[in-house]
Amino acid sequence: MKEMIQNLVDALNLSPDNVPLRLQVANLMMNEKMYAEAADQLSEVLKRSYGHTSAQQQLAECFYHLGKYSAAIITYEQLDFEQLPVQSAAFFIRSLIKEHSIEQAIELYRHLLMQHPQFSDEEIDRELRLGSSTDTGDDDFMMDDSSFFLEKPTTKFSDVGGMKNVKNEISLKIIQPLKNPDLYKAFGKKAGGGILLYGPPGCGKTFIAKATAGEIDAKFISIGLHDILDMWIGNSEKNLHQVFEVARANKPCVLFFDEVDALGSSRSDLKQSAMRHVINQFLAELDGVDADNEGILILAATNAPWSVDGAFRRPGRFDRIIFVAPPDEEARVDILQQLLKDKPVGEMDVKKIAAQSEGYSGADFNAVIDIAIEDKLTQSIETGELQPLTTKDILRALKVHKPTTQEWFSSARNYALYANESGLYDDILKYLKIKR
Numbered sequence: 001m002k003e004m005i006q007n008l009v010d011a012l013n014l015s016p017d018n019v020p021l022r023l024q025v026a027n028l029m030m031n032e033k034m035y036a037e038a039a040d041q042l043s044e045v046l047k048r049s050y051g052h053t054s055a056q057q058q059l060a061e062c063f064y065h066l067g068k069y070s071a072a073i074i075t076y077e078q079l080d081f082e083q084l085p086v087q088s089a090a091f092f093i094r095s096l097i098k099e100h101s102i103e104q105a106i107e108l109y110r111h112l113l114m115q116h117p118q119f120s121d122e123e124i125d126r127e128l129r130l131g132s133s134t135d136t137g138d139d140d141f142m143m144d145d146s147s148f149f150l151e152k153p154t155t156k157f158s159d160v161g162g163m164k165n166v167k168n169e170i171s172l173k174i175i176q177p178l179k180n181p182d183l184y185k186a187f188g189k190k191a192g193g194g195i196l197l198y199g200p201p202g203c204g205k206t207f208i209a210k211a212t213a214g215e216i217d218a219k220f221i222s223i224g225l226h227d228i229l230d231m232w233i234g235n236s237e238k239n240l241h242q243v244f245e246v247a248r249a250n251k252p253c254v255l256f257f258d259e260v261d262a263l264g265s266s267r268s269d270l271k272q273s274a275m276r277h278v279i280n281q282f283l284a285e286l287d288g289v290d291a292d293n294e295g296i297l298i299l300a301a302t303n304a305p306w307s308v309d310g311a312f313r314r315p316g317r318f319d320r321i322i323f324v325a326p327p328d329e330e331a332r333v334d335i336l337q338q339l340l341k342d343k344p345v346g347e348m349d350v351k352k353i354a355a356q357s358e359g360y361s362g363a364d365f366n367a368v369i370d371i372a373i374e375d376k377l378t379q380s381i382e383t384g385e386l387q388p389l390t391t392k393d394i395l396r397a398l399k400v401h402k403p404t405t406q407e408w409f410s411s412a413r414n415y416a417l418y419a420n421e422s423g424l425y426d427d428i429l430k431y432l433k434i435k436r
Helices: 002-014 019-031 035-048 053-065 069-076 086-098 102-115 122-128 164-179 181-186 205-215 235-248 274-287 329-340 350-355 362-383 391-400 405-418 426-432
Strands: 149-151 193-198 219-223 253-257 296-302 320-323
Touching: 002 019, 019 035, 019 053, 035 053, 053 069, 053 086, 069 086, 086 102, 086 122, 102 122, 102 149, 164 181, 164 193, 164 205, 164 296, 164 320, 193 205, 205 219, 205 253, 205 296, 219 235, 235 253, 235 274, 235 296, 320 426, 329 350, 329 362, 350 391, 362 391, 405 426
Parallel strands: 193 296, 193 320, 219 253, 253 296
Antiparallel strands: 149 219
16 A cells, blocks of 8 residues: 555656645545655645645644644634534544643534534543433543533632622622531521522623632533423433432532523413423422432523523522623723733723723623724734724724613613512612612
C-alpha cells in the first residue's frame, strides 16, 4: 500500500493542482495512519480549493490523531456542526474533552444525541455519560440515558453582578443550612427545598442557579422541557423520576428546571391530557413521597409565573418565589466590563453607559455590543486600520437596540395590578415604582 501511495505522490508532483487525486492520496494515508503526511496533503487541497468541506473534516481528524487538539477544534469550528457526519462530530467532541472545554462538549453532545438518539461512543460516554443505574462516582461531568448532564460548576456568587436580594434568599435557603447544619437543626429547618425564580428573559436566572451550585461545591443538573417529555405515555414520568434519583444520589445537588411554566401549567387547563400525569409526578417528586430530598435544592425559572399551577407554590415545594429584575446600575457596569474584556477598546466609560441603559438585560447588552462591533468592523475595513470600540459606539448602539424587557413588563404590570391578591407580584410593582 505504501508503494502505491508513493506512486500517487509522484503523480501529484507532475499534476500538483489535481485536487481529487490529492484527496485520494490523503484518504489512503489516513487508512495507513500516516496522519502527518495526510495533513500535508489536505492543507494543499485547501490552498487550491478554499473551504473544501470534506478536506476540512479530514484535516481536523488528522490533527486529533496527531494530538493537536486545539488545531482540530479551530478547524471544526469553521464548519456547520449540524451538517457534520456523525464520525466527524464525535472527533470534534473528543477534541473539546481533551482540551477540557467540557461545557462546549456537553452542548454539542446534546445536539448530536437529538439528531442521532442511538449514538454511542465509548470514549465520549466515559467522560460525559452517567449510566442508567445511579452512579455515585466522583466524575464531575456525566450524563444519563435521558440526555441530561450532571456538572460541577466553578462559577460562584462573586462572578454574578448584582442580584443581592436573590443571593441572600438562596443563601438562607440552601447555603447556610449546609454551612451551619447544627444551627438549622436546632430550629427544625432542613437543607434543601425549592425556589422559583421569575422575571424577564435574559436577566441571569440560569447563571445564578449554576453559581449556587458552585458556591456550595455541589453538583448541578439543568433540565429543559425537551429533556423530560417523551412521545410515549408514561416515559416522561420515568424520565422525571430518574432526574430526581440522580440528584438524590449526588447530594448536595442543585436541580434546575428552566421554563418550568411549560411543565407546571395549570392542571385544570390540561384536563385529561398526558401532561397532567407529568405534573402530578413532578409534585410527588418535589414532596419526596418515596424518597429523601434533604440536601437537594430545586431551583426553577420562568418568564410567566402566572402560568404556574398554584400547587407548585405550596410549602415544601417552590415556597420561595424570587423576582429576578433586570440588572441594576452596579451590575450593568460589571456586565459591560465582562463583555468588553477581550475586545479592542479605546476611550470607554462603562459607568456612563450603565447610567443610560436602565432596563437592559445581560442578553440585551450582548446584542448592543454586537451592533457596535459590526459598525467598527465596517470602519476598520474601509480605513484599513483596526478601529477600537468607544463609549460613543455603545451609546449609539443602545439607540438601535431597545431593551427587550419592556414587552415583558407590559404584561407583568397587568398581573401585578389586577391578579395580585396574595402580594406575589409586589416586587414587580416596586421595580416599576407603582403604588397600590
